[in-house]
Amino acid sequence: MVAATSAISFLSQATFTITTRGGSSSVSSVATLHAHEWFSLVNFTSSVEMRPCLASLGFRPVKQVLVKCSCLDSSINRHTEIEAVTFLMGFGLNDEGIELLFEKNPVLRVTSLDKLRARLFSLESVGIKGFALSKLIMNSPDLLTAEEIDPLISFFLDDLGGMIEPVQVERLFTATETEFLVGFDQKVRLLLRLGVPKDEIVHVLNHFNLSKGLCYKSVEEIDKTIDFLKPFGGTDLIVRRPTILNYNLEAQLIPRIGFLKELSGNDLVGTGTVLQKYPRILSYSVNHVTNHVEVLRSFAGLSNKEIFKILLIAPGVITTSRERKLLPRLDFLKQCSMDSKDIFKFLTKSPQFLSLSFDNIQLKLVFLVKMGYRYRTKELAIALGAATRTSYENMQKVIGLFLSYRLSLTDIHTMSKKHPQILQYGYSPLKEKMEYLIEEMGREAGELLAFPAFAGYKLDDRIKHRFEVRRKTLGDGMSINKLLSVSAERFSARKKENHVPS
Structure with missing residues (x-):
């Protein structure tokens, strides 16, 4: 023995x-x-x-x-390890990197070459290649041996048509522990059952954090989130802003939407309108939105109801920097002798004033002062509000068009005081109207001084139609004010009165 x-x-x-x-x-x-x-x-x-x-x-x-x-089993393992090393070198890894890889995932030492090859080629099939693949397996070596990977890749390829962006798959695998990848397909199918259109599911999955929004959330939490969003747009909101799925229901979504509801006076329809118009508002904390609302309330003197009406028109106001834009521009309106009522009316018509760049505002302001507006007056503020609804380039061309018809800057100033919108009309449509006024109607450009609103009417539906109808009965000498400003009902009645039977 x-x-x-x-x-x-x-x-x-x-x-x-x-x-x-x-x-x-x-x-x-x-x-x-x-x-x-x-x-x-x-x-x-x-x-x-x-x-x-x-x-x-x-x-x-x-x-x-x-x-x-016993040394024979060791030799088999050693042979497998050498094959793995040789194969991994073909994917851009050096000796040091491979040794570190084996330290992080010792199972690799005894993983057959066939399994290793199949897994790496599988990762390549979803678009992760070259340096990105080497980086991925170094950061997450468990991906080379975890059993959860192959079913998920099959789902990406077979059910989603391989349309998930490689960078999304890479982020998912890097940020998610492999055991949390289980059930990914079930959660995607849940989104479909809850109303995300099939032709939009890939778009949705490509635009939020898959790890945070799906893998680390339970089916119940996802279900509750979309159920909570139903009164405000539900899955339509998700399609428009997929990153909403990243947010925590209790800590983020409920407080943020709750604040908007309170501001609206519990108007669910109005709150839903704001969210659907600008779902990005949900990315801002309650504290951020509260601070903006407080500026509008305390500094501009607006009520919650008025503030919410402004948000209904331009919810992006919430994104404006308080220190650089919101406070200085509200202060400018107050310097122009505007009270809270004026400011509310101004912001409902020209909310862009709060968000445009300083250069944009400055160029338009200089133009208006050159035209004859006095600084720190209500008239200047109103004209500037109209100017914010068009580009500086278009405003230049419009003023140049009026000048080409021998109207002076003083004339333009006079017209814009009567009808501020004249500064915001598009250049091309306005040019056609001016040509028709002069060439077809036989009028002078100076007639706009008395009735600048002419520039706001539609050429074919209003100006041409009415001019042709009335010319048959009254000739060419009719007032353009009377021609265009009367309602459709009164115009039709006059048409009948002046009709002469043949």
Whole structure:
């Protein structure tokens, strides 16, 4: 027995050569063996006669006992490891990186080359290639062996048509522990059942944090979130702003929407309108929105109802910087002798005034002063409000058009005081109206001084139609004010009165 034990010990430590011979041992070829330095697959078994020894110890005699050297399993693992190293080098990893990879995920040392190859090619099939793939497996080495990966990739390819952007898949795998990838497909199907259109699901999945919005949320939490959003747009809101799925229901969505509801006087329809018009508002904290509302309330003197009406028209006001834009511009309106009522009326017509760049405002302000407006007057503020509803370039061209018809800056000033919108009309439509006024109607450009609102009527539906109808009965000398300003009902009545039967 001692001899047998010594022999086994020797097999596990010594270096020796075995030649294949009939029956006593089996080796695939002549090989030099060492416990830690095998590079070929070897199946070594030794047959040892132990009858006398066993009998003397009281055991039932047996014909033979098989002894397998433990170093052989090590050699198989070592061979697998070498294959893995060679294969991984083909993906841009160096020796140091591969060793670090093995330290993070020791299972890789005994993962077959076929499995490793299949997994890497599978990751490539969803668009993660080259440096991005090397970086991904270094950051998340468990992806090479985790069982959760293949079903998820199959879902990406088969059910979603391979349309998820590679960067999204990469972020998902980098940020999510593999066990939380289980059920991803079920949560996507839940979104479909809850109302996200099938043709929009890929768009939605490509535009929010998949790890934060799906993997680390339970099915119940996702269901509750969309149920809470139903009165305000539900899945339509999700399609318009997929990042809403990133937000925590209790800590973020409920307080933020609750603040808007309170501001509206619990107007669910109005709150929904604000959210659908500008779902980005949900990305701002309650504290941020509260501070903006407080400026409008305390500094501009507006009520909650008035503030909410402004948000209904231009919810983007909430994104405006308080220090750089909101406070200085409200102060400008107050310097122009506007009270809270004037400011409310101004902001409902020209909310862009609060968000335009300083350069944009300055250029238009200079133009208006050159036209004859006095600084810090209500008239200047009203004209500036109209100017904010068009680009500076268009405003330049409009003023240039009037000048080309021999109207002076003073004339333009006079027209804009009567009808501030004249500064915001589009250049091309206004040019057509001026041409029709002069060439077809036979009028002078100076007639606009008395009736600048002419520029606001539609050329075909209003100006041409009425002029052609009335010219048949009254000739060409009719007032353009009377021609255009009367209601459709009164115009039709006059048409009948002046109709002469043939």
